[in-house]
Amino acid sequence: MVQGRSARSTCSVRASVVRDCRLRPRAGYVEPSADVVVLTALPVEFRAVSRLLRDRMTLDHPQGTSFVKGTLPGLGGSLAVARIGPGNLTSAAVAERVREWLRPQALLFVGVAGGLKPEARLGDVVVSTKVYHLHPGKETPEGFRARPVPGAVSHRLEQKAGVALCSDSWREWVPEDVRATWQEGGPRVHFQPIAAGEVVLNSSVAPLRDQIEFHYSDALAIEMESAGAARVADLSEGLRILTLRGISDHADGDKGEADASGSQHRASAHAAAASAALACELLPETAGTGGLSLTAGSTAVIGEASAPEPDWVSALMAFEDMDRGDFRHSLLADMGRVLGLPRAFMATESAMARDHVREIVRRMNAYRDPPAARRALYSALEHARPDDGALEELGRLLP
Structure with a gap:
């Protein structure tokens, strides 16, 4: 009996040593991190965000997810972006991976969405105030009865987005080639709920459209990823998430025509610009980088002190x-x-x-x-x- 206890004790000690060796970082190892992480589903969305970054490098998660990490001009801190493909299941898995691995202060889902109401024009940006997961529910003889799944949208991030996007200055993050295509005064920003399902909605008469209008009538846009990330935030300690989407179609049967016109490229650029403006509220500003005075003849002497x-x-x-x-x-x-x-x-x-x-x-x-x-x-x-x-x-x- 004593020998059995001794053997088990030895095995426990050996297992502890193995775990300690496996978890101990090698010399010079730096834990990966990012202050803000942006998840995207499509290549066009990933390119729109990554083109804004400077000093880029690649971070590879042990399970294979690749992130491009860099800085935004004029800002300290870091931002990392990944392309993970469509779907709420994937976004939930990667959001949990990001939470444990990079430990960001903010997780943003940025990309395109279908507009559900006339006021959501092509190119407009929608910032989520709620995230609805469309499919949970019960089919009854009387019809479908929705069973909404909780999904957390960070109040702090939503408020910061309100500050960042309250004027048109956020549009300065939109590349010049995209701005050249603007009509009707350029994109607007909406703060309204977003619906997330597991299908692409491309019909104005589909049963799913009726379901959305009946159960989630205040939703302005529909996409396929935010519900997964929001559910992870709801179940986690300290993970703040927000969704910013550019309207690339009206989910009404004309998606192919809209995509062919370049709407996804423009909507992605607008959503990426809005996320960069939000990052300006979250990340510290660097000191002035030596921009020249607008006038060479300034004579005022400006020192350290300041009037009240x-x-x-x-x-x-x-x-x-x-x-x-x-x-x-x-x-x-x-x-x-x-x-x-x-x-x-x-x-x-x-x-x-x-x-x-x-x-x-x-x-x-x-x-x-x-x-x-x-x-x-x-x-x-x-x-x-x-x-x-x-x-x-x-x-x-x-x-």
Whole structure:
């Protein structure tokens, strides 16, 4: 009896040693990680995201899933993107793999979707506020009775997306070749529920269409992956997910014609741009990269100190046209160029001009390099309103 216990004890110790050796990282090994992970289903979606990245490298999961990891211009941190193919089962498996392996602060599913309502125009972007899994339910003599499966959409990410996409500045992430194709003012952004099933819907009269309209009448788009990833988030601790989809067809029988027109390419580019804008709210900004001043003759000396925020707001509101939204948007775009950013300087828009200006000042003072942001603001205004008397008053705030 003693010998049996001793043998089992020896086996337990040996197994523990084997496990310890197998789990111990080799010298110089660095655990893979990514701050934001983007999953895509189709090659066109994967290309749209990966073309935005710089300093790219490949990460291969032990089970074979490949990720392209890189950085976004002007941002610190990292973003990794993978193409995993269609289907909720696949997205659930890979989402769990990502959660354990890369441990991101955000998991985004980015790609195309079919629009379910007329307001979802081709090229528009839909940000999920809910994710409906279409197929769970019960067939009865009275008809189908849906049994919705919980799927978590991160409130924090949805709110961050609201900030990132509240103005048209997110469109600056869309490549020029895609912007050249825009009609009717370019893509819009919708915050509404998304339905995810296991089939491609390409009919306006199919029973599935009736099922969606009856049980999920507020859904604006349909796709095939988000329910799997959302279910993983619902069952996990700390995994935040959000879906951003570009409308590539209307799920009405004309999908082939829409795809042939290049709609998937455009919709993918728009969804990728929206995800990059969201990443701007999640990742730290790098210091100014040496962008040139808009005017070579700037004479103001701008130091480290700064006047109180109310003084800045009053000085900025004294500029002619500061109450116009388009003027403020132009100002933010110029600030981005001065700072060497690939986009406009980000500041949440408000209905009231003074509130928007206050937010610009707040973001300027919270920027990674506040003196650089102040120089950018002054240069932008000096370029836009060189003869405005308010410029001299603004200069008095600067040491």
